Amino acid sequence: MTKLAQWLCALALLGSAWAALALAPPGLQPPAPLRRALLPLPVYLLVAFGCYSLATVGYRLATFNDCEEAAAELQEHIRAARADLRRRGLRLGDQ
Amino acid sequence: MAARGPGRVSVLLPTYNERDNLPLVVWLLVRTFRHSGIDFEIIIIDDGSPDGTKEVAQQLEKIYGSDKILLRPRARKLGLGTAYIHGMKYATGNFIVIMDADLSHHPKFIPEFIRKQQEGNFDIVSGTRYKGNGGVYGWDLKRKLISRGANFLTQVLLRPGASDLTGSFRLYRKEVLEKLMEKCVSKGYVFQMEMIVRARQLGFTVGEVPISFVDRVYGESKLGGNEIVSFLKGLLTLFATT
Numbered sequence: 001m002t003k004l005a006q007w008l009c010a011l012a013l014l015g016s017a018w019a020a021l022a023l024a025p026p027g028l029q030p031p032a033p034l035r036r037a038l039l040p041l042p043v044y045l046l047v048a049f050g051c052y053s054l055a056t057v058g059y060r061l062a063t064f065n066d067c068e069e070a071a072a073e074l075q076e077h078i079r080a081a082r083a084d085l086r087r088r089g090l091r092l093g094d095q
Numbered sequence: 096m097a098a099r100g101p102g103r104v105s106v107l108l109p110t111y112n113e114r115d116n117l118p119l120v121v122w123l124l125v126r127t128f129r130h131s132g133i134d135f136e137i138i139i140i141d142d143g144s145p146d147g148t149k150e151v152a153q154q155l156e157k158i159y160g161s162d163k164i165l166l167r168p169r170a171r172k173l174g175l176g177t178a179y180i181h182g183m184k185y186a187t188g189n190f191i192v193i194m195d196a197d198l199s200h201h202p203k204f205i206p207e208f209i210r211k212q213q214e215g216n217f218d219i220v221s222g223t224r225y226k227g228n229g230g231v232y233g234w235d236l237k238r239k240l241i242s243r244g245a246n247f248l249t250q251v252l253l254r255p256g257a258s259d260l261t262g263s264f265r266l267y268r269k270e271v272l273e274k275l276m277e278k279c280v281s282k283g284y285v286f287q288m289e290m291i292v293r294a295r296q297l298g299f300t301v302g303e304v305p306i307s308f309v310d311r312v313y314g315e316s317k318l319g320g321n322e323i324v325s326f327l328k329g330l331l332t333l334f335a336t337t
Binding site for chain 1: 118119122123151154155157158198201225228229230231232233236239240242243244246247251252253254307308309333334335336337
């Protein structure tokens with residue numbers, strides 16, 4: 001099953017459960033407080049997911065490692081490489 | 096119980112206009128492999144670079160020997176996927192390392208890839224910039240935000256079981272890479288993503304090693320709107336077809 005199909009199935013399942021409970025005819029309705037919470041639930045979940053996304057991306061952005069040492073080490077290695085390659089007869093371009 | 100060695104490792108280096116970086120990458124690769132005692136070969140696939148990359152590659156072949164440096168060039172720029180397929184035909188190793196030739200990937204991580212592979216008998220070991228002490232040098236806040244945002248979207252939509260899908264510093268078992276190259280059809284970033292997604296579909300295991308990505312090119316090649324759009328298109332295609 002593709003990811004898209006999984007999502008559609010999950011949405012269909014949750015969607016029909018929500019619709020059955022929230023839009024039930026008067027005889028089969030769940031108690032009033034439950035219905036009050038149920039009706040806007042999809043929107044709540046969407047907003048909650050939005051907040052989660054922002055928080056997660058924000059956190060990951062803030063903790064994105066800056067590899068200063070790696071860059072410095074690379075510069076050293078480049079120097080050593082150029083010197084050694086010149087010794088071995090490589091004709092390098094200038095930079 | 097002594098672990099079996101990894102056998103030979105073949106490094107595929109597709110190049111285009113890397114006259115300055117190629118000798119440095121090769122020097123670092125040779126040093127890393129000799130230092131760690133791992134048997135290796137480096138396959139350079141140059142796509143007709145106009146800047147003389149091929150001539151530099153020929154000098155390297157003379158210096159290090161044609162059993163270690165294999166020149167398998169092509170006439171024109173034909174794309175990364177086909178470069179891998181072309182290079183793999185000549186690979187004699189059990190494992191294949193793919194990496195960038197512009198020094199953003201440091202060969203020093205390759206022994207760590209191998210160690211990880213042996214530790215978990217993984218089919219693929221992927222270098223990740225997003226976990227552990229992996230990271231990036233040379234990116235501004237905007238670039239980092241785009242990277243993290245895109246990766247988050249990818250994780251939500253594809254749940255790939257790997258933290259860095261667009262990375263291109265990886266170790267593959269040779270048979271696994273061959274199998275994957277048959278199945279993958281995308282281009283660019285999405286191609287790297289598709290490899291991991293298809294690998295998981297086929298039941299292959301993926302291990303991860305934190306790597307540092309040193310971007311010395313970013314200042315010249317900004318991440319444009321076009322790239323972002325094609326990334327999103329590719330992501331949605333993978334979402335709908337895998």
